[in-house]
Amino acid sequence: MTDTTPTALLAGAARAVITPPVGGPMSGFAGRGEATGTHDELVANTVVIESGNRIAVVCCDLLFLPRSQVDRIRRAIEAATGIRETDIVISTSHNHYGPVVDDRGRRSSRRARPRRPPTSRTSPTSSRDWFWRPAAGSAPLCSDTE
Known part of the structure; x- marks a missing residue:
């Protein structure tokens, strides 16, 4: 018999x-070069729904994420929240105005032209911090030691 309890x-x-620091390589179009400023912040939006079990849907303002990166993010979310990896959807908006991301969540070390001197939007933090620590004071999306 099926349980019909609401x-x-x-x-x-x-x-x-x-949003990464200014100066990283841009994705989406050949020969884009490095980011010279920020017009709009890039975000990761998440919705979690629970009705018996929980599911999470995360969409990042990026061109794409490699499968290895998606798997790593799912494992981190499961460890932090208990939501099963199989119940987590990670997607991207296919934004052609975002950074190049390699399979470890870092800005690519590939440079289209010489690096510009630091500006007020550039921080001396690790190249991974823009992705792993999305908002100052918030918990990391994923551990940068994995």
Whole structure:
């Protein structure tokens, strides 16, 4: 016999800024070169829905994420929240105005032209910090030691 007891539907949403420092290589078009400024912040939007079990949907303002990166993010979310990896969807908006991302979540070391001197938007932090620590004071999306 099927249990027909009503289950509450719970939902929550969050947004984290994932804009990298100025100066990294841009993705999307050949010969783009390095980012020279920020017009709009890049974000990762997340929705979690629970009705018996929980699912999470995350969409990042990036051109793409390599499969290895998606798997790594799923493992980190499962460890932090208990949501099973199989119940987590990671997608990208296919943004042609975002950074190049390699399979470890870093800006690519590939340079289209010489690096510009630091500006007020450039920080001396690790090249991975823009992705792993999306908002100052927030918990990391993924551990940068994995």
